[in-house]
Amino acid sequence: MTEHQTIIVETSGRVGIITLNRPKALNALNTELMNEVVGAVREFDVDQGIGAIVITGSEKAFAAGADIKEMSSKSYADVVNEQFFGAWDELSRARTPIIAAVTGYALGGGCELAMLCDTIIAGDNAVFGQPEINLGVIPGIGGSQRLTRAVGKAKAMDMVLTGRQMKVDEAERLGLVSRVVPKEDCRAAAIEVAEVIASKSLIASAAAKDAVNRAFESSLVEGVRAERALFYSTFATDDQTEGMAAFVEKRDPNFTHR
Numbered sequence: 001m002t003e004h005q006t007i008i009v010e011t012s013g014r015v016g017i018i019t020l021n022r023p024k025a026l027n028a029l030n031t032e033l034m035n036e037v038v039g040a041v042r043e044f045d046v047d048q049g050i051g052a053i054v055i056t057g058s059e060k061a062f063a064a065g066a067d068i069k070e071m072s073s074k075s076y077a078d079v080v081n082e083q084f085f086g087a088w089d090e091l092s093r094a095r096t097p098i099i100a101a102v103t104g105y106a107l108g109g110g111c112e113l114a115m116l117c118d119t120i121i122a123g124d125n126a127v128f129g130q131p132e133i134n135l136g137v138i139p140g141i142g143g144s145q146r147l148t149r150a151v152g153k154a155k156a157m158d159m160v161l162t163g164r165q166m167k168v169d170e171a172e173r174l175g176l177v178s179r180v181v182p183k184e185d186c187r188a189a190a191i192e193v194a195e196v197i198a199s200k201s202l203i204a205s206a207a208a209k210d211a212v213n214r215a216f217e218s219s220l221v222e223g224v225r226a227e228r229a230l231f232y233s234t235f236a237t238d239d240q241t242e243g244m245a246a247f248v249e250k251r252d253p254n255f256t257h258r
């Protein structure tokens with residue numbers, strides 16, 4: 001397996017687990033960490049033994065944002081020429097469902113990384129925010145777009161323009177997070193949900209994820225059309241035959257991901 005400096009990569013059954021591991025910097029997302037996370041997701045994504053991925057941090061911080069110390073000396077030419085943050089976009093193209101297990105701070109790029117995942121399970125100490133405005137910049141890993149789609153314009157403007165932190169009860173009320181659990185149970189809860197997802201047909205879960213994401217990326221008409229085509233495509237799989245046969249025969253399905 002690939003060596004990592006800033007993350008810990010593990011598997012538990014069919015679940016891939018990526019733990020951000022720069023505790024002294026509250027898991028600030030520097031370029032090395034970005035490349036390691038993206039590389040680990042890429043490896044899991046082509047592994048048919050993996051049916052879901054969990055990305056998590058520490059109890060104090062999921063991630064406190066992009067690494068301000070790394071960024072502070074960069075010029076306009078630097079960020080343009082490096083396509084700074086560009087590698088993060090690859091996460092949104094993963095076919096494997098990704099769950100963010102968020103405890104503590106999810107600020108700036110940390111909030112954006114959580115929103116790049118397919119769903120967020122939060123500990124009761126989770127705090128979300130886009131404080132880039134306090135640094136004289138704006139969100140740069142999709143925060144202005146994904147937060148607005150998740151919580152609506154008024155709340156997103158409030159967060160992005162003031163830089164205020166949002167506690168987890170408000171985040172749950174707005175639909176930014178799917179479940180809230182005691183902070184010490186967050187990692188286990190996310191793995192449990194990931195195990196449920198990973199027990200399904202991988203082809204069907206990838207299609208389901210693709211279909212839901214179309215709701216964010218296209219009009220209703222285009223989204224419904226895409227969903228119908230994806231639905232039809234599942235009838236080309238062994239897993240559709242097996243899943244429906246298992247129901248009729250009153251037994252558990254044995255999906256082969258084919």
Ligand code: CAA
Nearest residue numbers: 024025026028064065066067068069107108109139140141
């Ligand atoms: N980048 C680099 N280092 C960071 C960091 C970051 N985003 N966040 C925290 N750290 C470092 C601190 O510098 C500190 O290091 P030293 O011990 O070497 O000084 C260490 O982590 C611990 O941090 P604090 O002492 O500040 O911890 P705290 O408990 O007092 O405060 C906090 C916690 C409120 C999260 C505070 O650290 C903070 O405000 N961090 C910055 C949050 C932020 O602005 N994030 C947005 C970054 S910009 C961005 O993400 C752009 C984008 O769109 C992608």
